[in-house]
Amino acid sequence: MSESERSLKHDVRQAKKEGTAGLRRRQLARLAEMVAHARAHSPYYRELYRGLPDQVTDPTVLPVTNKVKLMDRFDDWVTDRAVTLKQAEAFAASPDLIGRRFHDKYLLATTSGTTGRRGIFLLDDRNMAVHMALSSRGAPTWLSTGDVMRTVLHGARTALLMATNGHFLGYTGAMRAGEESSWRGKVMRVLSVHTPLPELVEQLNRYRPVVLIGYASVVAMLAGEQEAGRLRINPVLVQPAGESLSAKEFERIATTFQAAIGTVYGATECPFMASSCRQGWLHVNSDWVVLEPVDADHRPTPPGEVSHTVLISNLANRVQPILRYDLGDGILMRPDPCPCGSPLPAIKVRGRAGDIVSFPASDGGQVSVPPLAFGTLVDRTPGIELFQIVQTTPISLRVRLRYSHGADPVQVWPAVRDQIRRLLADYRAEHVSVELAEEPPQQSPGGKYRTIIPLSGDQPVQPQ
Template identity: 30%
Template sequence: MTNKLRVLQWYMRTKYFRRFRDERALMEWQERQLKRHLRFVSDHSLFYSYYLQLPSTNGYSAKELLASLTPIDKRVMMDHFDTLNTVGIQKEEAFMMALSSEETRDFSPRIGTMTIGMSSGTSGNRGLFLVSDDEQSQWAGIILAKLLPHGLLAKERIAFFLRANSNLYESVQSGTIKFHFYDLLHSLQQHVDNLQQLQPTILVAPPSMLRMLAVQQADSKLTIAPRKVISVAEVLDPLDEEFIGRQFGQTVHQVYQCTEGLLGATCEHGTLHLNEDLLYVKREYVTADRKKFMPIVTDLFRSSQPIINYRLNDILTLREDPCPCGSPLTAISQIEGRSDDIFEFLSSSGEEKVSIFPDFIRQSIYSGSDRIDEYKVLQHPSRDLEVQIQVQGDAPIQEDTITASLTRTIRSHGGVVPNINFTPYEPHQGLKKLKRIERL
């Protein structure tokens, strides 16, 4: 089957057929898909056949089976790469290819029908991901189904900003939909010129880039009118969301995606829903009130490098009230970011350390002024906090208010308050992911 037909097939399936009456229908469908997929994976991957130890008959609960197993993380996945993938690709070979693609920025090399992707991370901790042609078509169909505001027949010019090009994104092309790729490495001026000419109907970029473009739009150096603005690849801070939304006169939508999979997307109300029509997501709660969790995902369709019971490092916060769209897919109020960026303080009782989630730190910063333009809060290895704030115009920075608010927050969690220092705001640059709250 040609790629285009496959794209269309997945588009139709996602948009029209995979709609669930209620949560129960979704659960039952997931269980059936899990059984089918786990059987396939067990038959084709040596690693997973040992890991899963599937019963020979279907009379078991796939969700209970997964719950009984230790989740897989990136390290396990990389350590067992060769026996885990179902297409016989060796880690060594894949690594060499991914590295040379990043260096030359030529993303066409492949192994057979497989595209190799590499996740960002510190050296030695980078993940390798394989995607087949068929999985690419699948991905493209799903993305289009979830994101196109007016369906496949409307004419769209999509401007897509990415850290690195890959074959994956180029597969999203059809007669009426024109997809334009922009390399984040190029200069802002180049982007402004290109966008001005293209006049995209859909703008997709990391929030740091959306923000830079929004500033240009505010200064009338850029005059585009996208009908949809979509944030990808970085945590979208509410402050940036508001600013970007205001400049483009649009709700800022989000795609929650990483190399491990397409985890979520916003509905027409701008609420982020987990893609539980593609994935089974277990929750590992990290707070006693069960509002924040780390997702453990099983991709129900990915077969060349199956993602089974895989723990992501992200912390997600559940949305409290149901989304008006009525979807049974879990609604998320916020992606908090990587669990590595949770701040840690000494405990005032001296027993164990105290962890504070980014949203509490964020709230403390907002308390300092309602005219904050940009900010960063860094926690140094010494546990000291460094606060960088940029305000609009000549509004004063209320350092005392912010310090007092941070102090209150840390104390209320039972933590020892470290030194809190203010330094000038350092603008975000280059390819580094923008993190407003970061533990160094």
């Protein structure tokens, strides 16, 4: 570990010890530094911030950005003037370069584009070092001393369930770590989420990981395999990532595996936003990221209310500044201190604004149904391991189901259909048809299972 890495880890511990005041002081100083850096080295931000005060410590004075705006101005956005979009696209097009350093300096990661335009993001060493330092915050809240001892005694074998067909952040980060250290193949193994489920189960049974990390929907399916007796592993820690699950699903996974559950909230744009506590809340690493819950017009959403979207500012990445970036997730900020005692702000993620489904109302106009409404309905129906609701026309929904072990589809499907129909009636959309799909839930190119796919989404809506 380098001196700078040790310094970062020390600062992460110290910031939490100092409480709200210490966290806030660091956040404001780093925001001012990042804005100044962006202005000095990014033509895009220099133009965007023209007319703002010389020093900015209030994020709300900054204009809002998003993936489309930044990708349209990629060459002016990056602060390394030797980098171009053409070079980045050529690099991203080569699977042989996954995990290699772009320009011998940066980790290059792409988003899959399932909810809009694909993004290409560069992460510098400082960003990755901050990510690693902040990862140490979550583990102590997830694992007891006995859990840590069990992990060490079993060789800390870790299975990473990832999309391995592109430059996605988790996979390219794991591949890069393998290139630059000797751990890969010894204490960590990457398994593809695109592997057929029986084969994936067989691989896990052979490897016997004590730490299981993967997309939440895939982990939920594996819990079903464990319940059925086909999967036989005894992990100490299970870390569902990348997707939201209901509290009921988290409880099912924990009970099935008899393991501690830890979750993180991150994105390619900012992988270290928050980590969970035992109370079920995600605690924001506010010394290194600014999260602003806002409504559709980017006005602040009060604590205790679910926001339309969230604006993020990554205070670590200097090569591609992410400042007041519309991420698209709806979040709820806890209005009072979390019972766990952490001074870090506490949030819950309620899904993406882009997953809101809209229909023409039966009496005119339009009605919109948030993804959480569908999710909680289906989650309450026994016998479902995984679901996916696809809007195929303005007035029709196609429901893809993966049933739990031992469930009777003849009984489960009518219960699901009736629940959805009642929900639609409550929203004045009782004329919308609901049909059962023959095909199971489909993965996106990035390996995730989107639970709600509106008509405007770019996922295929017909059977594949």
